[in-house]
Amino acid sequence: MLVDVLVATRNRKKLAELHRVLDAAGVSGLNLLSLDDVAPFDEAPETGATFEDNALAKARDAYRATGVATVADDSGLEVDALNGMPGVLSARWAGFAGEAAEKDGANTALLLAQLRDVPDERRGAGFVSACALVDGAQEVVVRGVWRGSIVRAPRGDGGFGYDPVFLPDDSERTAAELSPAEKDAVSHRGRALAQLVPTLRALGG
């Protein structure tokens, strides 16, 4: 019998990513649900000061409302020359909540403009993902980091968010120029989810 696990997102790309990570790790026995598969509940706004705070709050809220073991993530881009910002504000860096694609473009354009005069040697950055798993027996939260630097113009159509301006260390392609499988293997969320695999495997029985 499959065990339900709720992934606290409506983002299909994130759901697909967890599917791929679990498949790659050979984890079976889980039936992944998204927020669209459960009854609506009040979702608290993400106002925590850290990715971990937000991931845990999201997972706790969903578990409390549904009784289903829940995985939630919060992630963003920490830019060295911005003292680690946009950080937890990555999704609303340009200050407005519009359609995802339009918002991504505005956030990325703002970041590039802010860094216009920042020289190459100070353009380091890291994608960070905190992933939390909450059920009646445990709360687990893990962090994955993917280091790179911010290029001067967007490149590539894949991924989402800041992917087109993020050049991973030791890569000649931006995150948006990698295939989904290539990205999973090295990305912040891939690294965080990989750390959750043992816990998820145990749920599957």
Added chain:
Amino acid sequence: MLVDVLVATRNRKKLAELHRVLDAAGVSGLNLLSLDDVAPFDEAPETGATFEDNALAKARDAYRATGVATVADDSGLEVDALNGMPGVLSARWAGFAGEAAEKDGANTALLLAQLRDVPDERRGAGFVSACALVDGAQEVVVRGVWRGSIVRAPRGDGGFGYDPVFLPDDSERTAAELSPAEKDAVSHRGRALAQLVPTLRALGG
């Protein structure tokens, strides 16, 4: 005989501020010049990682080009919930270089939008000013800090930059609601310039 001191700015409000600080301190014997009073020279862009770096670079460039003892400042707003940003990027936080008033409005609107979901207890901020004095004999750099918090809507017509959204600690009025003299007495730049007074007094002979 008056001794020339170049204030490395074209901002009349900054020049007037230094005049008031010197008057209040009873410093005489100095003839303050602005960049409009000297022959044009190549001004390096402000790309330093700290206010001190930028203030010193600006003062050094001007002294080297003119041979006149030079005071330069770099200042900005450090917001706790943004890990100390906008910081050295305060003047171009919204990413564009337009007319001053329009740019100020865009920067302030962006900051308020970024902090929309940040609760009151995490809205602390500080205005910071680094002031450097460079002449053939010395390089002095000092820092002044003015602590407060970021309100949720602009108030007041005075000052410039982020003044309308900055509520100084122990004040019921924003920085833009203070008179110039009130602001000088407590502001970051006032505090920094006050630390330069002994050095400036010595120049006056």
